[in-house]
Amino acid sequence: MTDSPQIFHSGFISIVGRPNVGKSTLLNHLIGQKISITSRKAQTTRHRITGILTEEQTQFVFVDTPGFQTQYLNTLNKGLNRVVTSSLRDVNVVLFVIEARHFDERDRQVMNLLPTSIPVVLVINKVDNMEHKNELLPFIQDIAQERHFAAIVPVSAKQDKQLDTLLDAVRPFLPEGEKIYPEDEITDRNERFLAAEIVREKVFRFTGEELPYSVSVVIEQFKLEGKMRRIHAAILVDKDAHKAMLIGAKGEKLKEIGTQARLDMEKLFDGKVFLEVWVKVRSGWADSPQMLKSLGYE
Numbered sequence: 001m002t003d004s005p006q007i008f009h010s011g012f013i014s015i016v017g018r019p020n021v022g023k024s025t026l027l028n029h030l031i032g033q034k035i036s037i038t039s040r041k042a043q044t045t046r047h048r049i050t051g052i053l054t055e056e057q058t059q060f061v062f063v064d065t066p067g068f069q070t071q072y073l074n075t076l077n078k079g080l081n082r083v084v085t086s087s088l089r090d091v092n093v094v095l096f097v098i099e100a101r102h103f104d105e106r107d108r109q110v111m112n113l114l115p116t117s118i119p120v121v122l123v124i125n126k127v128d129n130m131e132h133k134n135e136l137l138p139f140i141q142d143i144a145q146e147r148h149f150a151a152i153v154p155v156s157a158k159q160d161k162q163l164d165t166l167l168d169a170v171r172p173f174l175p176e177g178e179k180i181y182p183e184d185e186i187t188d189r190n191e192r193f194l195a196a197e198i199v200r201e202k203v204f205r206f207t208g209e210e211l212p213y214s215v216s217v218v219i220e221q222f223k224l225e226g227k228m229r230r231i232h233a234a235i236l237v238d239k240d241a242h243k244a245m246l247i248g249a250k251g252e253k254l255k256e257i258g259t260q261a262r263l264d265m266e267k268l269f270d271g272k273v274f275l276e277v278w279v280k281v282r283s284g285w286a287d288s289p290q291m292l293k294s295l296g297y298e
């Protein structure tokens with residue numbers, strides 16, 4: 001008697017929610033690698049980023065999206081929202097991420113965009129922030145009245161809590177099918193893109209409130225020399241004053257950004273990186289459709 005062949009399941013899962021609820025942190029912890037940048041500040045993610053998790057019988061293709069913008073609708077933000085709405089098409093499951101104890105108008109606006117024809121799993125993130133765990137049940141009951149959810153899973157993305165339960169909730173909705181990506185792939189984004197994102201994350205981390213939103217990063221050179229990667233990155237800012245803020249006294253800030261970015265790249269690419277970072281002034285890039293296109297925004 002021969003064993004019956006194992007049936008494989010695969011599908012796409014979109015991760016959506018308002019800014020800063022922890023969507024990218026969730027993606028990174030689900031696949032066990034940092035491919036999507038995160039920060040304490042809202043509006044960190046600007047692109048659609050795919051993270052792939054392959055198990056023996058299942059392949060999950062997660063799609064991280066920018067936080068849905070309800071304010072400041074400049075050309076960039078309108079573009080970001082288009083990324084979110086288009087990511088809701090042709091997926092098998094939607095993960096709608098909110099923060100424990102917080103559910104406001106901005107969450108509701110995102111919820112109203114969600115299709116009724118696709119299973120939506122409500123992910124209540126940051127439960128580690130909850131002092132009183134007995135507040136969770138009434139919170140869940142309130143939200144469950146807002147719409148139908150295929151499942152409701154409280155998690156802590158940052159502390160890897162309940163992520164297995166979340167995968168269990170998603171698994172039944174993935175159709176029978178072949179692997180969509182080779183099993184050793186973790187993202188559909190190339191190293192050049194990931195390098196630019198890592199530099200942008202360090203700008204978020206090492207600068208004050210307003211600066212990150214007026215910054216974009218382009219990789220001007222990416223060369224593989226043996227096992228070493230030689231990368232030249234340019235940080236584009238809107239104004240001369242921003243350039244000065246980014247460089248810092250005696251160039252200290254830019255140096256720190258470069259060092260931390262290099263360390264992250266070496267970890268992700270698993271090899272030595274020689275990184276040079278410049279700052280360039282390009283006024284109005286966030287409102288120029290042409291400039292946005294050249295930076296790779298959909």
Ligand SMILES: Nc1nc2c(ncn2[C@@H]2O[C@H](COP(=O)(O)OP(=O)(O)OP(=O)(O)O)[C@@H](O)[C@H]2O)c(=O)[nH]1
Binds near residue numbers: 040046066126
């Ligand atoms: N305490 C706690 N903090 C978390 C958790 N998950 C994410 N965070 C923090 O929340 C902040 C935002 O995380 P991100 O993953 O960048 O959030 P996002 O939803 O991708 O944000 P945008 O891309 O701006 O829409 C960061 O400071 C994270 O460290 C969690 O489970 N617990």
Ligand SMILES: [Mg+2]
Binds near residue numbers: 066067
């Ligand atoms: Mg994000």
